[in-house]
Amino acid sequence: MQDKYETKLRVRGYRMTPQREMIIAALTSSDHHITAEEIFASLHERTRALNIATVYRTLDLLVEEGLVCRTDLGGDRVYYAPLRHGPHIHLVCRHCGQVIEADYSQIAPLKKRLQEQYDFAADLKHVSFFGICETCQSTEQVEN
Amino acid sequence: MQDKYETKLRVRGYRMTPQREMIIAALTSSDHHITAEEIFASLHERTRALNIATVYRTLDLLVEEGLVCRTDLGGDRVYYAPLRHGPHIHLVCRHCGQVIEADYSQIAPLKKRLQEQYDFAADLKHVSFFGICETCQSTEQVEN
DNA sequence: TTTACTGCAAATAATTTGCAAAACT
DNA sequence: AGTTTTGCAAATTATTTGCAGTAAA
Numbered sequence: 001m002q003d004k005y006e007t008k009l010r011v012r013g014y015r016m017t018p019q020r021e022m023i024i025a026a027l028t029s030s031d032h033h034i035t036a037e038e039i040f041a042s043l044h045e046r047t048r049a050l051n052i053a054t055v056y057r058t059l060d061l062l063v064e065e066g067l068v069c070r071t072d073l074g075g076d077r078v079y080y081a082p083l084r085h086g087p088h089i090h091l092v093c094r095h096c097g098q099v100i101e102a103d104y105s106q107i108a109p110l111k112k113r114l115q116e117q118y119d120f121a122a123d124l125k126h127v128s129f130f131g132i133c134e135t136c137q138s139t140e141q142v143e144n
Numbered sequence: 145m146q147d148k149y150e151t152k153l154r155v156r157g158y159r160m161t162p163q164r165e166m167i168i169a170a171l172t173s174s175d176h177h178i179t180a181e182e183i184f185a186s187l188h189e190r191t192r193a194l195n196i197a198t199v200y201r202t203l204d205l206l207v208e209e210g211l212v213c214r215t216d217l218g219g220d221r222v223y224y225a226p227l228r229h230g231p232h233i234h235l236v237c238r239h240c241g242q243v244i245e246a247d248y249s250q251i252a253p254l255k256k257r258l259q260e261q262y263d264f265a266a267d268l269k270h271v272s273f274f275g276i277c278e279t280c281q282s283t284e285q286v287e288n
Numbered sequence: 289t290t291t292a293c294t295g296c297a298a299a300t301a302a303t304t305t306g307c308a309a310a311a312c313t
Numbered sequence: 314a315g316t317t318t319t320g321c322a323a324a325t326t327a328t329t330t331g332c333a334g335t336a337a338a
């Protein structure tokens with residue numbers, strides 16, 4: 001699985017290093033969105049051969065090469081995820097922080113309408129929407 | 145126009161100060177989204193009786209009181225705008241930075257669908273979508 | 289007079305960067 | 314060997330905060 005990433009990077013002229021291998025492994029083994037800091041923390045407890053700056057640089061590289069998706073899930077940290085699932089929507093609960101992944105087909109009509117009516121080519125492939133999830137709706141009052 | 149803001153704040157027990165007046169005036173007179181730094185800069189060139197920290201604190205207050213909308217338009221700064229228009233969508237061009245305001249009705253169906261299918265109450269009142277605007281589409285290649 | 293509000297300067301905190309040393313190919 | 318990549322530590326930058334002084338009410 002990580003092999004694909006490594007092969008692509010090699011083919012494109014990048015070098016493969018233990019650090020990059022670790023980071024890719026951490027990314028692909030996590031099935032959720034993950035921050036640079038989380039990747040660093042999970043790896044750093046085993047080996048000291050990794051620096052947080054390298055994590056950021058590698059993530060930037062992976063995003064630029066289109067192998068990883070960078071997502072804003074609110075808050076101050078940026079999240080990363082492998083692209084394997086393809087486009088999807090993030091439904092981020094403001095109360096419990098849970099992230100539900102909704103089907104991309106949900107916004108296809110919207111994308112079409114924005115193009116037609118505003119001539120705007122919206123990139124909705126990894127959009128995040130904020131709100132309140134089912135569980136928290138029953139607990140909290142909905143301010144909507 | 146600003147009077148409404150000031151009245152509401154007074155009624156809710158807040159004090160009215162020259163600084164808050166200035167900030168509210170700057171916000172309401174700007175018909176676009178504006179950053180804290182921009183507000184500060186525009187006011188500070190006339191009077192030294194204003195501090196950037198006060199701008200941030202006042203904006204926080206106005207947002208908490210529901211009088212101003214805080215919006216993430218990508219990039220590292222946060223944008224603010226008076227709520228007068230009511231809910232709307234921001235279409236942010238990644239190329240030229242232009243922000244088109246699209247009608248909220250565009251996403252009403254999406255909101256409904258997310259509620260039905262995922263039991264998720266999405267807050268889409270001031271959503272931003274990133275993409276390429278008409279002008280830039282003809283200039284640039286569309287990576288979509 | 290009371291206590292909210294402001295100014296100032298220092299603190300945060302995620303991310304970035306310069307540069308010399310290390311290590312892929 | 315030659316160039317990319319890394320580690321380290323310092324820089325960046327929007328925003329926040331502690332605190333003492335100022336000013337609404």
